[in-house]
Amino acid sequence: MADETKNTSRRAFLKGGAAAMVGTAAGAASAGTPDPLITNVQDWASFTGDGVDETPYGLPIEFEKDVVRRNVAWLTADPISSINFTPIHALDGTITPQGCAFERHHSGAIELRKEDYRLMINGLVDQPLVFTYEDLERFPRENHVYFCECAANTGMEWAGAQLNGVQFTHGMIHNMEYSGIPLRALLNEAGLGAAGDLADKWVYVEGADASSNGRSIPMEKALDDVLVAFKANGEALRKEHGYPVRLVVPGWEGNMWVKWLRRIEVTDIAVESREETSKYTDVLADGMARKWTWEMDAKSVITSPSPQMPIQHGHGPLVVSGLAWSGHGRITRVDVSKDGGMSWETARLGRRQGDSKALTRFYLDTEWNGEDWLLQARALDETGYVQPTKSQLREARGENSIYHNNCIQTWHLKASGEAENVEVS
Numbered sequence: 001m002a003d004e005t006k007n008t009s010r011r012a013f014l015k016g017g018a019a020a021m022v023g024t025a026a027g028a029a030s031a032g033t034p035d036p037l038i039t040n041v042q043d044w045a046s047f048t049g050d051g052v053d054e055t056p057y058g059l060p061i062e063f064e065k066d067v068v069r070r071n072v073a074w075l076t077a078d079p080i081s082s083i084n085f086t087p088i089h090a091l092d093g094t095i096t097p098q099g100c101a102f103e104r105h106h107s108g109a110i111e112l113r114k115e116d117y118r119l120m121i122n123g124l125v126d127q128p129l130v131f132t133y134e135d136l137e138r139f140p141r142e143n144h145v146y147f148c149e150c151a152a153n154t155g156m157e158w159a160g161a162q163l164n165g166v167q168f169t170h171g172m173i174h175n176m177e178y179s180g181i182p183l184r185a186l187l188n189e190a191g192l193g194a195a196g197d198l199a200d201k202w203v204y205v206e207g208a209d210a211s212s213n214g215r216s217i218p219m220e221k222a223l224d225d226v227l228v229a230f231k232a233n234g235e236a237l238r239k240e241h242g243y244p245v246r247l248v249v250p251g252w253e254g255n256m257w258v259k260w261l262r263r264i265e266v267t268d269i270a271v272e273s274r275e276e277t278s279k280y281t282d283v284l285a286d287g288m289a290r291k292w293t294w295e296m297d298a299k300s301v302i303t304s305p306s307p308q309m310p311i312q313h314g315h316g317p318l319v320v321s322g323l324a325w326s327g328h329g330r331i332t333r334v335d336v337s338k339d340g341g342m343s344w345e346t347a348r349l350g351r352r353q354g355d356s357k358a359l360t361r362f363y364l365d366t367e368w369n370g371e372d373w374l375l376q377a378r379a380l381d382e383t384g385y386v387q388p389t390k391s392q393l394r395e396a397r398g399e400n401s402i403y404h405n406n407c408i409q410t411w412h413l414k415a416s417g418e419a420e421n422v423e424v425s
Contacts, residue, residue: 085171126191180229251327285398
């Protein structure tokens with residue numbers, strides 16, 4: 001935590017900077033020199049701007065045009081079945097704008113009108129039902145903030161430091177406020193009497209796209225916090241996020257968050273689909289695979305400074321910022337290390353800490369004067385789980401895995417202010 005010396009230093013720095021009307025960025029004026037950006041009338045204050053109807057749907061300003069999703073072309077054979085990455089390095093707070101939230105498709109994003117939408121509930125139910133979009137809007141709805149993380153997030157890092165940017169190492173994640181209907185409400189509408197004892201029952205959820213992506217979910221989870229969602233961050237879902245209706249499975253891997261949700265079948269066994277057998281299982285060192293590893297364990301990463309967010313303001317006060325999350329519940333603490341895990345400082349957690357299974361923003365208010373740092377973050381959640389090192393993960397699972405890599409990430413911060421992805425086991 002920041003001590004009084006650091007707080008005093010920060011206040012003095014900011015006070016001095018304000019008095020001189022200068023900063024430490026490249027090209028700053030010396031003390032006492034008038035700053036033309038303050039003393040001269042600028043173009044933006046000399047003419048009228050755009051009218052209220054210039055952009056009927058608001059768009060980011062052109063100066064932020066680099067804050068976009070990006071893919072890595074060599075990761076997949078074709079963008080139709082591929083992934084891109086949220087620009088988490090350039091965001092703050094916790095809510096991900098829909099336009100920046102990562103995409104994962106198995107056969108491309110489809111266009112499905114609300115008027116053509118149908119949701120079927122069948123299988124071991126008292127009365128099979130088909131809902132239209134308008135039918136769903138008549139059910140009582142709830143609003144929750146949850147993170148969605150692809151199980152393959154950070155998967156390229158198993159064998160060593162690979163991708164030099166937090167957008168690419170950790171950007172298969174977003175955090176949005178979803179509005180929708182608890183899945184249990186729809187299941188209860190169809191009736192579960194025919195299923196008998198629910199302790200060993202499942203639901204199989206399926207999408208309407210060409211891949212027919214489907215996953216089995218234990219009934220216990222289905223009746224708990226799963227949502228059938230039709231809004232995100234207050235507006236309709238984007239096409240790439242499953243418009244008009246998707247499933248939200250809080251805390252569990254993103255592949256289970258089926259988009260363009262078309263069918264929910266109550267079954268007495270897991271369907272064992274492609275996405276839960278040959279894919280989305282965790283291969284161990286001996287070639288065996290762990291099944292049903294749904295939950296996303298506690299994880300964190302520093303987003304700034306990082307390879308895509310070098311330090312450009314020079315020496316002095318620095319805010320180290322990042323994200324932490326856990327599929328088991330709330331994040332209770334985040335520690336930051338500057339020396340590769342030899343010592344730790346407790347970070348300050350941001351707001352919205354009442355949210356469970358949601359992103360938590362953390363900050364470490366500190367000072368940097370050109371030292372070489374090995375920056376790391378370590379998350380702890382309300383279950384007592386502590387984010388592991390990569391060595392600890394490898395000891396348990398070897399190097400053959402792709403999914404569920406929640407190891408501590410290291411950035412080497414250099415005297416130049418640039419950062420590089422490195423491995424400290």
